[in-house]
Amino acid sequence: MSDTDGLGAMLEGLYPYRGTYASHARVPAGPLDRAAVLDEITRMAKDEDAQGDRGTVSGSLYSGDHEHYAFLGEVFSVFSHANVLQRDMYPSATKFEGEIIAMTSNLLHGTGIGVVTSGGSESLITALYAYREQAVAERGVTRPNVVLPITAHVALHKGAHWMGIEIRRAPLTDDYTADVDAMADMIDDQTVALVGSAGDYGHGLIDPIERIAALAQERGIGMHVDGCLGGWLLPWVERLGYDIPLWDFRVPGVTSISADTHKYGYALKGSSVLLYRDAELRRRQYFTSPDWPGGLYLSPGFAGSRSNGILASTWAAMLVTGESGYLAAAEKIMRTARAIRDGIRAIPELEVIGDPTFLVAFKAAADLDIYLVNDSLVAQGWRMNSLQLPPALHFCVTRPNTADGVAERFLGALRTAVDYAKLHRGEPAGTGAMYGFGGTPQGDATINMLMSTVLDAMHGLAPGAGAD
Ligand SMILES: Cc1ncc(COP(=O)(O)O)c(C=O)c1O
Known part of the structure; x- marks a missing residue:
């Protein structure tokens, strides 16, 4: 896949609802039905929350408790x-x-x-x-x-x-x-x-x-x-x-x-x-x-x-969390983070960065591409945060990750991902496509330009939408 194809795919990925829901490039002539609007938004949220609710996402969702969210929404x-x-x-x-x-x-x-x-x-x-x-x-x-x-x-x-x-x-x-x-x-x-x-x-x-x-x-x-x-x-x-x-x-x-x-x-x-x-x-x-x-x-x-x-x-x-709620959450987060840290330390091809507490960052041994590891994790449904300088990933442990079995499943997926990266050594990693360009004036200028293109796309309609 060329870099332009990569950018095209990334831009395309910004508009998953193209063709599923109507696009609005102008205010509708008359009021839409409230229940229909709410239903559309609720369906999007249900789809979009699914991955986080499985506990396979690093950071981002800190509570993950939908009853808590509903109360706060109220x-x-x-x-x-x-x-x-x-x-x-x-x-x-x-x-x-x-x-x-x-x-x-x-x-x-x-x-x-x-x-x-x-x-x-x-x-x-x-x-x-x-x-x-x-x-x-x-x-x-x-x-x-x-x-x-x-x-x-x-x-x-x-x-x-x-x-x-x-x-x-x-x-x-x-x-x-x-x-x-x-x-x-x-x-x-x-x-x-x-x-x-x-x-x-x-x-x-x-x-x-x-x-x-x-x-x-x-x-x-x-x-x-x-x-x-x-x-x-x-x-x-x-x-x-x-x-x-x-x-x-x-x-x-x-x-x-x-x-x-x-x-x-x-x-x-x-x-x-x-x-x-x-x-x-x-x-x-x-x-x-x-x-x-x-x-x-x-x-x-x-x-x-x-x-x-x-x-x-x-x-x-x-008020509704209280000291005891914060302490209980912290205890589970730390227990999960420790299990993940120790599990990663036991994988010889990986190295934990520094002495972590609730967030575990890790990089790969010299001859392994950590972004290939990430490609496999993504394919297995996990969403880590990619880092650079040095290339690494991190798992920021939050409440949804503390559910029973999540840490063990993650470590299993990580071992599979390391095997994948070894098997595909030398191939370009999809999720790391942009990394490695930076650090030179030309590389930085190119990446800045690509990122501005993405920002433009994030602030527009899906291509072809609203042409009426
Ligand atoms: C250490 C640190 N500082 C600042 C920020 C920025 O916070 P926000 O995204 O709420 O602007 C973050 C976000 O993750 C962070 O981790």
Whole structure:
């Protein structure tokens, strides 16, 4: 298969409903029947949820409990129409938001100061913005940079790109966590903050937060911990007695933390918490305008109107899960992740990356293509996350994966997949088609162009649809 064929197939895959359901390129002339619309959406959801419900998907679905989702959906619907901006009409938003922040802060030993955002990316980008504003105001910084390990989440790159902040990427040490000495060498008088992860998206590992935070303190700058993924899980794992290094506000020098409620907080998609150690840094992200004809305007962050349904359902997710619910889920997740980690370690052709907790990343021995392994896993119904630099896969263990027998079935499928990769050695892997192009200016330009084509396609109608 040529690369163009691969792209064509990928684009085609974006439109599975072509020919199954009617396409709408314009508003229908008259109202459609509500029951029919709901039925169509429900059928799509049933099909699309099937794989996740089997427990064969890494990450993505954190709760997986459809009764929980239905309850949260019910809560959402009570306030879905209400705009958080209108606090005089909806003072409940202040209660929900304040208590979501308080509960998250309590979990992470914070000071109760924070904001609720739409997700991890917004939390990270907002933190970056606050540090840039702080550095400009307090130190006259004109060419801001941020120092982070190469594994820090790419949303930080996106934010830095949008805000004209230079990204300085530090390498990793042999254990795949941030090389703090290299980070120290990259700091200068224009550095606005340091970043570490707990755990990072790719490998799920916890950077040496205490060392990075000490370095930040020594240099008089802030430090953000990206706990988007681990923030709502690691505290429970620690309480269960697992050996988790300190990474939250108990570490002096940690000045902000992001923790996504829409991941292991088991809330609906669209919420994350960004916590600050002190109120002054939070104020750096506020926007207030006293002289606009539209009136006095005050806004805590990027969003304008927001649905109170998200706040209500996030708040409700915490209440109905409770400490015991979070602990029970964490225990099962860790037990499953340990079984998967140990099972992979027992496969000689594979190598587990670093010392994982809830997310197990693994690569293949030198002469084996991990993307061929993935091809076989995909064919067997599994959906892992593909990584690069180095080529690897990861299994981010969530509640649906903790069902009886899932870990054993996965390890069986993985052994079959390794045999497949050995048998097909040297053949191009379908699921890794794009990897390996990167790293050179021409390769990167080609991949950027292909990815932009995919984004264009994601925002359009299926080819031929709506031509009426
Ligand atoms: C460590 C980490 N940070 C940030 C993000 C971005 O979160 P979101 O997709 O909610 O924007 C993710 C997403 O998986 C993540 O794993």
